[in-house]
Amino acid sequence: MTGISRRHFTQGLGVVAGAGVLAGRGRAAFAQGRPKVVIIGGGAGGATAARYLAKDSEGAIDITLIEPTKTYYTCFFSNLYIGGFRSFESIGHSYATLASDYGVNVVHDWATGIDRDAKEVALASGGRVAYDRLVVAPGIDFDYDSVPGYSIEASGLMPHAWKAGTQTALLKSKIEAMREGGTYVMVAPPNPYRCPPGPYERVSMVAHHLKSSNPSAKIVILDPKEAFSKQALFMEGWEKHYPGMIEWLPKSIIGDIKNVDARAGTIETDFDTFKADVANVIPAQTAGTIARDAGLANDSGYCPIEPATLRSTMDAAIHVLGDSCIAGDMPKSGFSANSQAKAAAMAIRADLLDAKAFPPRFSNTCWSLISTDNGVKVGARYEAGEDKIAKTDGFISQTGEDAELRKATYEESLGWYAGITADMFG
Ligand code: FAD
DSSP states (O other): OOHHHHHHHHHHHHHHHSTHHHHHHHHHHTTTSOOEEEEEOOSHHHHHHHHHHHHHHTTSSEEEEEOSOSEEEOSTTHHHHHHTSSOSGGGEEESHHHHHTTOOEEEOSOEEEEETTTTEEEETTSOEEEOSEEEEOOOEEEEGGGSTTOOTTGGGTSOOOOSOSHHHHHHHHHHHTOOTTOEEEEEOOOSSOSOTTHHHHHHHHHHHHHHHHOTTOEEEEEOSSSOOTTHHHHHHHHHHHSTTTEEEEOHHHHOOEEEEETTTTEEEESSOEEEOSEEEEOOEEEEOHHHHHTTOOOTTSSBOBOTTTOBBSSOTTEEEOGGGBOOTTOOSOHHHHHHHHHHHHHHHHHHHHOOOOOOOEEEEEEEEEEETTEEEEEEEEEEEOSSSEEEEEEEEOOTTOOHHHHHHHHHHHHHHHHHHHHHHHO
């Protein structure tokens, strides 16, 4: 952190003690024009923040959203695309309505750097965008070295498909082209990672596809963990729908991954070498590179924030949301990012426009589809505690539930998907 940034940080701490100070200073500074909020990343966090800031400030804030892709493919429901329940087009969303109906300046470009002293974001195209407040929501990036032998190049042969779009389509095409009786090997990620039940929903969807198209195929999960989200529910579902097809091997059985060879299609562990016909390697994850490069992350690789406002503890002019932030008890999910974005948007409006701010309430539910009409869920509500976003109560589907309830749970997830994407993109 530079000396000037340190001073900003110290000023920010003062502001927490006496909230009016920053608002007063802010209004004076913005007297010549509308305050500028720049948002890096148009995903579950960033798109929601843009829409809520625009909707609730009614033109009083100049909002710029920087996002390189013109179509955002949701990771949520990307497993259902792999399973054949959704089309690729149905998980793609455009930013057109945010621009046309909400007046958001949508800039399709990469943010390449954040100058925290000048309060400017540098763009790949060469321009710079000034901000009064910055929202950083770039999602995750991968620690490729966490799986020896894996790399960005290797992901072309052994896709992670943990960012949706071309990677997801590549994985699906490999599964469809797999030889009869072949083996799909997943290298699951270590904690923390986006969407805790996601790898196991993916396995369910791959099994669902293979059960009809390639029933003698096998699925092996090489897991660096000893347990996983909704484990009892998935295990029960796999036994019921895909008996004998899925083998889950935790760290205590496989040891560490020693090497992957993308050309040979092999994955070597401490005790064995697995030959994959399709390999799906999901490495360890960190906050998006742009956030780490700007000095917003700590040693964990993720960005510490103040629980009620998502304001970075490293820089009072910046809010970090979604997968990149350290959200206490909240898992890294699209639902969480959407919920956090609303709290951050409220805090920014309070800060810049003296709008009223209320104690935020956060919530999350992660639905997973195990087989046709067999949906399960886990979820919780949270509030901003002193040091972290803290869970207040939670719920989870139970093993042995009847088919009607599972179908209702799946249908609930369809409603959620329609709702959250409308909430993000208008
Ligand atoms: P993202 O949604 O990834 O958005 C980040 C955006 O930032 C991207 O569009 C990216 O292009 C952009 N960006 C990155 N760097 C830059 C830069 N330098 N300049 C400009 N833009 C940049 N969550 C759920 O709630 N429910 C589910 O059912 C669910 N299922 C999932 C299934 C899978 C297979 C996976 C992988 C994830 C799933 N998730 C689910 C998790 C969810 O997708 C993420 O937690 C969520 O997208 C996080 O939102 P975000 O805004 O932090 O990041």
